[in-house]
Amino acid sequence: xxxxxxxxxxxxxxxxxxxxxxxxxxxxxxxxxxxxxxxxxxxxxxxxxxxxxxxxxxxxxxxxxxxxxxxxxxxxxxxxxxxxxxxxxxxxxxxxxxxx
Amino acid sequence: xxxxxxxxxxxxxxxxxxxxxxxxxxxxxxxxxxxxxxxxxxxxxxxxxxxxxxxxxxxxxxxxxxxxxxxxxxxxxxxxxxxxxxxxxxxxxxxxxxxxxxxxxxxxxxxxxxxxxxxxxxxxxxxxxxxxxxxxxxxxxxxxxxxxxxxxxxxxxxxxxxxxxxx
Numbered sequence: 001x002x003x004x005x006x007x008x009x010x011x012x013x014x015x016x017x018x019x020x021x022x023x024x025x026x027x028x029x030x031x032x033x034x035x036x037x038x039x040x041x042x043x044x045x046x047x048x049x050x051x052x053x054x055x056x057x058x059x060x061x062x063x064x065x066x067x068x069x070x071x072x073x074x075x076x077x078x079x080x081x082x083x084x085x086x087x088x089x090x091x092x093x094x095x096x097x098x099x100x
Numbered sequence: 101x102x103x104x105x106x107x108x109x110x111x112x113x114x115x116x117x118x119x120x121x122x123x124x125x126x127x128x129x130x131x132x133x134x135x136x137x138x139x140x141x142x143x144x145x146x147x148x149x150x151x152x153x154x155x156x157x158x159x160x161x162x163x164x165x166x167x168x169x170x171x172x173x174x175x176x177x178x179x180x181x182x183x184x185x186x187x188x189x190x191x192x193x194x195x196x197x198x199x200x201x202x203x204x205x206x207x208x209x210x211x212x213x214x215x216x217x218x219x220x221x222x223x224x225x226x227x228x229x230x231x232x233x234x235x236x237x238x239x240x241x242x243x244x245x246x247x248x249x250x251x252x253x254x255x256x257x258x259x260x261x262x263x264x265x266x267x
Contacts, residue, residue, distance in 0.1 A: 002106050007143065008207055010110045014117050016200035021121030023192035029126050029172060033133050036164065037117055040140055051147040055217030056236050059152055063237065066159050067248040071255030073164045077171045078262035084175050
């Protein structure tokens with residue numbers, strides 16, 4: 001029988017893996033995709049606990065996480081296009097204009 | 101049988117996640133990400149949340165991935181040049197391993213309590229998952245729902261303003 005721990009272990013592995021991706025990658029779009037992966041692993045935790053506790057509130061929260069992820073995608077990708085227009089690359093090593 | 105399906109889907113999900121963080125080309129990373137989203141949708145179906153699986157495929161694998169692929173194609177990003185890592189690969193690996201061990205430790209130490217609500221699999225099948233979600237969202241969570249709509253409006257305006265050449 002699959003318990004809630006199985007699902008949460010998968011979510012933990014995905015979350016840790018995408019943490020590594022966020023910290024090591026230099027391409028801003030790949031970092032963005034890793035953040036989406038983190039949000040998705042949290043969604044998996046929400047839904048598995050919601051199903052285990054037999055309470056629907058967790059699934060409503062997943063709905064809001066998805067709304068925030070969609071807003072983040074729109075604004076984040078617009079930021080990347082604006083940055084690419086200035087610097088001709090989206091390497092995060094080049095994002096140093098605010099560095100003193 | 102179900103546990104076999106679970107393990108195979110989990111394996112595919114983790115391998116695709118690995119593909120996302122390791123591929124040199126961003127397009128390959130995006131394809132790995134789509135694969136992970138589909139695996140998570142299968143998990144949602146196994147957890148008796150079919151509406152969430154549909155939303156996962158439509159919003160994530162549909163809308164957000166199309167947006168990401170569109171930007172990748174628009175910026176014409178090639179394969180990332182292999183430069184020396186400036187981000188401390190060892191420290192990053194240590195940090196992510198600490199995250200992993202921390203979560204697994206708390207998962208093993210704590211115990212999830214029993215059922216708290218009254219949402220059973222039988223109820224989901226008889227009433228319908230969409231109807232249950234809608235009932236809860238438009239009564240109990242109406243204010244957060246309206247705030248989310250304002251957030252999306254702000255995101256639309258912000259994206260248009262940011263992506264314009266001259267404001």
